Amino acid sequence: MAKRQFGFTLIEVLLALAILAVVVTATHQILDSTLNAQQASAEKIxxxxxxxxxxxxxxQxxxxxxxxxxxxxAGDFSPTYIIHGRYELNSQFDGIAFVRDGWTNPIDLLPRSELQAVGYRVIDDNLERIYRVYVDQLDGTEPRAQVILHDVEDLKFEFLDDKLEWQSDWRAKALPKAVRVTLQQRDSDPITRLFLTPGTGERDEELLP
Incomplete structure (x- = not known):
């Protein structure tokens, strides 16, 4: 009596291949979704x-x-302590420049003061913080630039005067009590932050955001 041969039929093989294809496709989709989520999370961070x-x-x-x-x-002094305006410093949007104190120079080791001329502008959709080693521009050198944010679609500065009213520009020979910054990046809502300044030397706690 001949032994009976056991094996897989063509239909069983095709069905197994179909199931395997579904499993592989699902696994690939899950892996792809996981990688996309990780990339999106990394970009958000x-x-x-x-x-x-x-x-x-x-x-700061x-x-x-x-x-x-x-x-x-030319050796002429600026009329205000804050230089600000739309397209100032060749910015795509608002540009601002001023002098800040507290640039650390321990026991005068470096050939400069503790004052630093700084500014903010947007060039090619990149927010730059610019600064000069020496405050005055008598040497005519370009400021040093540090890109700190990408994909910027708008940048606006506003100033709080001594009457607690917001001004879109600052031409007074004084310091504002606070500066309000509105920043918008691509595919994002505008973000507004308020920064206190030394102003008249008084610290108005009610201005804190």
Whole structure:
């Protein structure tokens, strides 16, 4: 009596291959979704870190802004302590420049003061913090630039005067009590932050955000 041969039929093989294909496709989709989620999460974290760095630098700069006029290449002093305007410093949007104190120079080791001319502008959709080693521009050199944020679609500065009214520009020969910054990145809502300045020397706690 001949032994009966056991094996898989063609239909069983095709069905097994179909199931395997479904499993492989599902696994690939899950892996792809996981990788996309990780990438999106990493991009969001990088964006948040960029914003935190930006606002930390602005807080330090505005908090130590000082009443120091800047001389241009002709030797003339600026009429205000804050240089600000739409497209100022060749910015795509608002640009601002001023002098801050507290640039650490322990026991005068470096050939510079503790004053630093700083500014903010947007070039090619990148927010730059610019600064000069020497406050005045008599040497005509370009400022040093540090890109601190990408994909910027708008940047606006507003100033709080001594009557607690917000001004879109600052032309007074004095310091504002606070600076309000509105920043918008691509595919994001505008973010507004308020930074206190030394102003008249008084600290108005009710201005805190």
């Amino acid at each position: 990088a964006e948040m870190e960029g914003l935190q760095t930006t606002f930390r630098l602005m807080d 700069d505005f908090n130590q802004i000082t009443k120091r006029e800047v001389r241009n290449e």
